Amino acid sequence: MLIVKKFGGTSVANKERIFNVARRCIEDYQAGHDVVVVLSAMGKYTDELIDMAKDINELPPKREMDMLFTIGEQMSVALMAMAMNKLGVPAISLNAFQVAMHSTSVYGNARLKRIDSERIRHELEARKIVIVTGFQGINKYDDYTTLGRGGSDTTAVALAAALHADKCEIYTDVDGVYTADPRKVPNARKLDAVTYDEMLELATLGAGVLHNRSVELAKKYGVRMVVRSSLNTSEGTVVRGGSKMEKMLVSGVAGDADTARVAIVGLKDEPGVAFKVFNALAKHNINIDMILQSVGRKGTKDISFTTNEESAEEAVKVINENFSDFESIDVDKKVAKVSIVGAGMQSNAGVAAKMFEALYDSNINIRMISTSEIRVTVLIDEDKMERAMGAVHDKFALGE
Ligand code: ASP
Ligand code: MG
Numbered sequence: 001m002l003i004v005k006k007f008g009g010t011s012v013a014n015k016e017r018i019f020n021v022a023r024r025c026i027e028d029y030q031a032g033h034d035v036v037v038v039l040s041a042m043g044k045y046t047d048e049l050i051d052m053a054k055d056i057n058e059l060p061p062k063r064e065m066d067m068l069f070t071i072g073e074q075m076s077v078a079l080m081a082m083a084m085n086k087l088g089v090p091a092i093s094l095n096a097f098q099v100a101m102h103s104t105s106v107y108g109n110a111r112l113k114r115i116d117s118e119r120i121r122h123e124l125e126a127r128k129i130v131i132v133t134g135f136q137g138i139n140k141y142d143d144y145t146t147l148g149r150g151g152s153d154t155t156a157v158a159l160a161a162a163l164h165a166d167k168c169e170i171y172t173d174v175d176g177v178y179t180a181d182p183r184k185v186p187n188a189r190k191l192d193a194v195t196y197d198e199m200l201e202l203a204t205l206g207a208g209v210l211h212n213r214s215v216e217l218a219k220k221y222g223v224r225m226v227v228r229s230s231l232n233t234s235e236g237t238v239v240r241g242g243s244k245m246e247k248m249l250v251s252g253v254a255g256d257a258d259t260a261r262v263a264i265v266g267l268k269d270e271p272g273v274a275f276k277v278f279n280a281l282a283k284h285n286i287n288i289d290m291i292l293q294s295v296g297r298k299g300t301k302d303i304s305f306t307t308n309e310e311s312a313e314e315a316v317k318v319i320n321e322n323f324s325d326f327e328s329i330d331v332d333k334k335v336a337k338v339s340i341v342g343a344g345m346q347s348n349a350g351v352a353a354k355m356f357e358a359l360y361d362s363n364i365n366i367r368m369i370s371t372s373e374i375r376v377t378v379l380i381d382e383d384k385m386e387r388a389m390g391a392v393h394d395k396f397a398l399g400e
Contacts, residue, residue: 001166002124003028006038006134006156010173011230012076013043021171021230022083025129029089034124036163037131038156039080041072046149062107063143066136070095070144073133073152080131091129094119096136096144101155103137103145109285110137110145111213112154115162132159153214161221168223170210171230176237177202177209179398180253184386187399191251193238198251199225201341201375215239249351250342250396255385257336259289260312261368263304264319266327269296277303280322286311289337290370290379300327306368306379309333335367336385339377340392352376358395364388 007021029035049068053060077093084091103110123130134152137145147154153170160168180188196219203212218225228236267273294302312331319329345351355376368379380388
């Protein structure tokens with residue numbers, strides 16, 4: 001079997017953990033498998049690099065940020081190769097250039113386009129464990145790029161797809177995918193399996209387990225993913241195709257406090273306004289999530305939308321630079337999204353109503369609502385997020 005194993009920052013945070021990961025990989029290697037390992041930077045090293053950069057320049061050029069970021073992952077893979085060699089197993093570390101992993105040009109938010117697999121195959125044939133830097137790519141200018149925070153998951157799935165791996169294991173500091181974040185909802189339960197679509201919604205909604213683009217890729221190429229803990233040997237959660245799992249209506253509840261609401265008040269009520277607003281935002285790569293447009297009155301209307309907190313200020317700047325025909329624009333960062341996700345809800349009426357009832361029972365006001373086939377999301381006050389998650393989790397009896 002060819003197995004891609006990805007370990008996040010906490011799993012390689014110190015010497016003991018590096019050796020722990022090395023041993024886990026060596027077990028598979030000694031069982032005769034081909035092993036490709038993808039690593040993140042150690043612990044919170046990426047955050048430390050950001051602090052260092054901002055201490056020098058509060059608005060560092062994105063290209064230079066990527067140049068800086070890549071050393072975090074490069075450090076992990078080199079140390080890991082040393083650990084494996086120390087344990088008597090041949091291993092080799094490779095960065096994005098050496099592989100090579102080609103990406104789009106956008107610094108800080110690049111997408112992988114193509115991965116050359118020859119070098120990795122060659123090293124595997126020589127019976128080496130191959131350790132690859134997560135998070136990074138190279139663009140057509142031969143510059144380093146990065147895939148966005150948490151992007152190493154995506155590197156792992158992309159490699160698994162390119163190498164036609166038998167499975168892609170994502171090791172993290174939790175046992176798998178839960179019905180809710182166990183730090184926020186104590187009686188949350190681990191799921192044995194979720195569908196790609198469910199995981200995609202959960203990841204996008206800030207379940208915090210997987211980089212959402214890794215799930216998109218896994219779905220597209222049918223990569224079998226397993227999310228499991230690097231600290232114990234429990235089975236984890238399988239992410240795979242198919243529909244409804246465990247005969248459950250709702251599989252999980254997600255909360256995302258990194259949400260801001262931007263409201264543009266008094267726009268002209270005429271054709272093309274929404275297009276112009278969101279086109280301007282799209283040109284600046286600002287990701288929009290929920291959108292609400294008010295009923296027009298006296299020739300004007302309001303448009304509000306949500307985005308992550310960092311993008312909110314930039315959104316305001318873009319709107320102010322491109323438009324003058326509105327009354328006011330306002331940002332509220334004290335909001336959070338709470339969502340329920342489940343492949344089973346497509347064919348069941350009343351799921352949304354049940355969620356709203358749970359919030360009503362807890363006296364929590366809903367400020368915006370959006371839905372997809374397998375998800376219902378509400379925007380509420382940020383300080384009520386955990387209480388809302390608990391109430392909804394209980395309402396659907398997800399802990400049982
Ligand atoms: N080291 C990067 C980050 O902290 C990438 C990753 O961990 O996946 O975002
Ligand atoms: Mg992560």
